[in-house]
Amino acid sequence: MNDLWHNVWIYIAIMAVVTYLIRMLPLTLLRKEIKNPTLKSFLYYVPYVTLSVMTFPAILHATQSIYSGAAGFFTALLLAYRKKSLPVVAVCACTVVFVLELAGV
């Protein structure tokens, strides 16, 4: 272990505290229902927008080839559109990728 790693526990403690405070403060301090229509609407859209941003185009590069990633993406889109449950959508998308990559796609 070299010198750089001597204070590794302090680094870990700092990152853990910062990350926890970010997660904890709004949820704990905001006890009332927000009345402001714009802020309320903003928070209504946040989950869907942020998940969309994280999913695309990252999903295309998550697997070994862009084709298997795209196939997994469309599989998940189709099943989610048919309102299949979370685990079903996830497992089917993974299976499609696995089978396609096994076949060399």
Next chain:
Amino acid sequence: MSSEQTKKIKGDRAKQFKEGLRDGVPIALGYLAVSFTLGIQAKEAGMGITEATVMSLVNLTSAGEAAALTTIGSASSYLEMAVSQLIINLRYMLMSFALSQKVAPELGVLHRMCMAFGVTDEIFGISVAREGHLNPFYNYGAMSITIPGWTLGTFLGVLMGNVLPDRVVSALSLALYGMFLAIIVPKAREDRHVLIAVIVAMAASWLCTKLPVIREIPAGTQIILLTVIISLAAAVAFPVNEEQEASEHE
């Protein structure tokens, strides 16, 4: 409170916990794979198995931990560590805000503080998909499987390195995105405004990986900027009215 009522509440808690556990299983599998690769990186960066495992247990964040390996490796100051984690993980603050409106207003501080530890992209995703008020026991159920999955993955990654076939890691890494889509799509199907926001968000996110200069911005920062700008634009263009909310609870 009668014993009958107490029994009902306890039964409901158990049911919520079980549902959280069930929805947490695919997340835990995805975490195991992602965290395994993180463990490999930690080992390559020179981190010991104890440090790496504890880091995953107390942080529970992929982007944050991956960035931390670079930060520690380059002997940055403690302040730099704090600021970089703040920026990379700032999206959790938006999620925490959104969850504050999703739980029952009378929910106690202790429950809020415990739930907060498990605010990750994926647990947040399944939380917002719940009908009505979010019960903390649902989150505890999800956390009880996902946190061990994430921690174990890093441990195994440091311990075993590259033994899991690439093909398996590759397929598992799609689980997380599959779940995200299972949350987004049904909502976009019933609310045209969400659909528009989702399409714009995906298109903008794709553009950001292509445009010069912008593509150099770290992914965590891009996510925050796009989320704030697009959600705000959607809020101004399509304010949510009371009727929509009412239909949401039906």
